[in-house]
Amino acid sequence: MNEMGNGTGPQDAILRIRGLEKRFGAVQALSGVDFDVRPGQVTALVGDNGAGKSVLTKTIAGIHEADGGTIEWDGNVVRVRNPRDSAELGIEVVYQDLALCDNLDVVQNMFLGREILTNGMLDEDAMERAAAETLAGLRVTTLRSIRQPVASLSGGQRQSIAVAKAVMWNSKLVILDEPTAALGVAQTGQVLQLVRRLADQGLAVVMISHNLNDVFAVADNIAILRLGEMVSQGPMDNYDTQRVVELMTTGKSDHVVEPGKGRAAPSIAAENAKDVAEARAVSGDSGPAAVVSTGEAESFASYMARVWSRVKAGESGVLPVVLGFVLISAIFQFQNDKFLSSGNLVNLLVQGSVFMMIGMGQVFVLLLGEIDLSLGFVAGIGATVATLLVAPGMGWPWWAAVIVALGVAAVLGIFQGLLITKLRLPSFVVTLAGLLGFNGLMIQLLGAGGTVPIASDTINNFANGTLSPLMGWVFTGVAVAVFAALTYRKDAKRRASGLVAPPLGLTLLKIALAVVAGVVLVTISNMNRGIARFPLSGMPWVIPIVFGVLIAWSFLLGKLKFGRYVLAIGGNAEAARRAGIKLGLIRTAAFTLAATTAGVGGIIYASRLRSISTSFDGGTIVLYVVATAVIGGTSLFGGRGHPLHAVLGGVVIAAIVNGMALLGLPAAVQLMATALVLLASITVDVVVRRRGETTR
Numbered sequence: 001m002n003e004m005g006n007g008t009g010p011q012d013a014i015l016r017i018r019g020l021e022k023r024f025g026a027v028q029a030l031s032g033v034d035f036d037v038r039p040g041q042v043t044a045l046v047g048d049n050g051a052g053k054s055v056l057t058k059t060i061a062g063i064h065e066a067d068g069g070t071i072e073w074d075g076n077v078v079r080v081r082n083p084r085d086s087a088e089l090g091i092e093v094v095y096q097d098l099a100l101c102d103n104l105d106v107v108q109n110m111f112l113g114r115e116i117l118t119n120g121m122l123d124e125d126a127m128e129r130a131a132a133e134t135l136a137g138l139r140v141t142t143l144r145s146i147r148q149p150v151a152s153l154s155g156g157q158r159q160s161i162a163v164a165k166a167v168m169w170n171s172k173l174v175i176l177d178e179p180t181a182a183l184g185v186a187q188t189g190q191v192l193q194l195v196r197r198l199a200d201q202g203l204a205v206v207m208i209s210h211n212l213n214d215v216f217a218v219a220d221n222i223a224i225l226r227l228g229e230m231v232s233q234g235p236m237d238n239y240d241t242q243r244v245v246e247l248m249t250t251g252k253s254d255h256v257v258e259p260g261k262g263r264a265a266p267s268i269a270a271e272n273a274k275d276v277a278e279a280r281a282v283s284g285d286s287g288p289a290a291v292v293s294t295g296e297a298e299s300f301a302s303y304m305a306r307v308w309s310r311v312k313a314g315e316s317g318v319l320p321v322v323l324g325f326v327l328i329s330a331i332f333q334f335q336n337d338k339f340l341s342s343g344n345l346v347n348l349l350v351q352g353s354v355f356m357m358i359g360m361g362q363v364f365v366l367l368l369g370e371i372d373l374s375l376g377f378v379a380g381i382g383a384t385v386a387t388l389l390v391a392p393g394m395g396w397p398w399w400a401a402v403i404v405a406l407g408v409a410a411v412l413g414i415f416q417g418l419l420i421t422k423l424r425l426p427s428f429v430v431t432l433a434g435l436l437g438f439n440g441l442m443i444q445l446l447g448a449g450g451t452v453p454i455a456s457d458t459i460n461n462f463a464n465g466t467l468s469p470l471m472g473w474v475f476t477g478v479a480v481a482v483f484a485a486l487t488y489r490k491d492a493k494r495r496a497s498g499l500v501a502p503p504l505g506l507t508l509l510k511i512a513l514a515v516v517a518g519v520v521l522v523t524i525s526n527m528n529r530g531i532a533r534f535p536l537s538g539m540p541w542v543i544p545i546v547f548g549v550l551i552a553w554s555f556l557l558g559k560l561k562f563g564r565y566v567l568a569i570g571g572n573a574e575a576a577r578r579a580g581i582k583l584g585l586i587r588t589a590a591f592t593l594a595a596t597t598a599g600v601g602g603i604i605y606a607s608r609l610r611s612i613s614t615s616f617d618g619g620t621i622v623l624y625v626v627a628t629a630v631i632g633g634t635s636l637f638g639g640r641g642h643p644l645h646a647v648l649g650g651v652v653i654a655a656i657v658n659g660m661a662l663l664g665l666p667a668a669v670q671l672m673a674t675a676l677v678l679l680a681s682i683t684v685d686v687v688v689r690r691r692g693e694t695t696r
């Protein structure tokens with residue numbers, strides 16, 4: 001029995017399904033299903049558990065291929081073989097799990113997999129404007145900011161974002177799988193209004209629901225499935241709850257709906273719309289414009305208040321590690337006033353540089369929610385290859401040796417990345433094997449018990465050479481000037497175009513802090529830190545090297561699609577996959593990037609010692625490297641991290657080791673203290689995550 005009621009003739013359906021069949025082995029999930037969906041209307045798809053609602057929608061979405069029957073789209077018979085086919089037609093499905101990346105903000109989620117690029121870089125401003133427009137058009141006005149991470153949104157807001165994301169792309173049909181499940185009354189109201197609005201804007205909407213109140217509140221048509229058969233479809237006016245329940249459970253109903261007693265949706269929708277209008281008038285909410293900034297820059301105080309509320313919500317960024325460093329420095333300085341001397345501070349940076357460097361690579365792997373235990377020995381192999389190539393027998397120029405060494409490290413990364421992505425082996429085990437295997441390879445290359453000196457002054461200078469005092473000023477001056485210009489331009493542009501932007505005062509403060517940091521760094525570096533007979537001053541080369549990699553990797557992470565996808569995979573790999581991101585490719589690239597960066601770290605390590613030996617302990621180094629990243633604020637659970645964390649964490653670890661050595665404390669105490677700091681950092685990480693989860 002299929003009732004195609006008044007005024008809903010099949011000719012105007014955008015989707016017209018006839019005789020659809022779908023079997024799974026012996027299970028006949030759909031048998032001869034007819035289904036019509038019209039633009040501008042909400043069609044509720046209801047049925048008991050196992051009735052076939054999901055199979056029907058998945059067949060429309062191209063996840064299952066039909067065994068028989070036809071699907072007509074806009075008057076033409078089409079074959080929907082995969083999700084890409086359905087997306088090309090303009091069909092979007094919002095599944096119950098929503099597929100949002102909690103660690104990304106609203107804009108980033110809405111554009112995931114379809115980022116707007118300008119000159120190859122993510123165009124955040126353009127994406128923010130478009131997202132704000134879409135949300136305003138759908139009257140999604142309850143967001144505090146579209147730059148807040150999705151983790152901090154309520155269930156209703158998350159649902160609204162998932163819907164907005166689906167309809168943003170010229171979609172013509174949107175299928176919502178139980179959009180109000182697990183929502184409270186008020187949020188259900190919000191979402192239903194949004195569902196209604198989609199249809200009012202001309203979209204065809206299919207809403208799967210178990211909640212008949214919702215169905216009667218918002219739908220124009222209803223389609224009732226039972227045991228894989230479409231038992232009834234027609235306009236809501238022809239149904240009331242009793243009839244729907246009878247059809248759902250028994251497949252037939254003799255109950256007659258009196259004319260005018262069936263519940264028509266539009267009137268309810270109109271009431272809903274009136275409610276919203278009234279609520280807005282009372283709250284003074286400006287409606288569509290609420291998510292778009294007023295075009296005026298925020299005041300300094302309100303900006304700082306917002307930052308503080310984010311810190312309280314667990315997004316403390318680098319604050320804990322900076323405070324930790326201040327605390328540790330104060331303790332050591334109190335015990336020994338040499339700790340904050342210029343010489344010691346510069347030493348500290350050089351000592352930490354190996355961990356910082358390898359840590360910046362490890363961050364990309366941790367961001368994915370994976371770990372690379374082999375990086376210590378990948379670094380060792382990088383150092384070994386570079387050392388052997390410049391050795392007298394080979395006599396390669398230093399730059400060629402370094403390039404080949406980094407190439408070898410990259411190949412080790414690709415190899416492990418492929419094992420992890422193609423064979424789906426756990427990264428922990430693959431890289432543990434790497435740790436052992438590369439240690440063996442290194443010993444093999446160096447010859448048992450061997451220590452090979454580095455026969456290149458340039459490579460030895462990576463860690464031991466210094467810039468002239470003037471060059472220190474020039475390098476830092478240029479770096480600060482570039483930072484100042486970029487920051488000023490970016491903030492000014494955002495303020496001018498009315499996007500969420502820091503006030504001018506804050507922009508200037510950031511620039512002033514960079515200038516102060518630069519001046520302090522150069523001044524300290526240029527002080528004499530040698531002894532009377534051997535004066536030593538100037539910025540060690542390794543500082544610009546670490547800084548350069550920091551800038552480059554921050555750029556990768558923040559400005560390029562690659563970085564965005566690494567974050568997305570770490571936040572919600574399934575969401576990333578559904579957004580069309582090639583998970584294997586991005587994961588392998590991240591392991592390769594990490595290995596290459598470790599190669600640089602290894603060369604710096606060898607440079608400090610002016611040699612490389614078989615006693616190189618890549619196992620301990622990699623554990624310190626993980627500690628470095630985590631202490632800096634990178635999460636072990638994926639999705640949250642930044643190369644800067646490795647640098648700051650490296651400073652803290654170096655400070656502990658260095659400070660304890662200054663105090664003459666034994667290695668045992670140093671190890672235990674480092675362990676405590678690590679535990680403290682992971683505690684912060686876990687507490688932050690829990691807070692993020694409970695704020696939802």
Ligand SMILES: Nc1ncnc2c1ncn2[C@@H]1O[C@H](COP(=O)(O)OP(=O)(O)OP(=O)(O)O)[C@@H](O)[C@H]1O
Pocket residue numbers: 024027028029047048049050051052053054055056
């Ligand atoms: N991948 C599959 N393999 C085998 N059988 C399947 C598969 N997917 C669904 N089925 C079967 O098809 C029938 C319809 O399932 P479907 O998930 O579409 O029901 P539903 O109406 O969405 O139910 P619910 O409300 O519980 O989600 C069920 O008998 C189910 O066991």
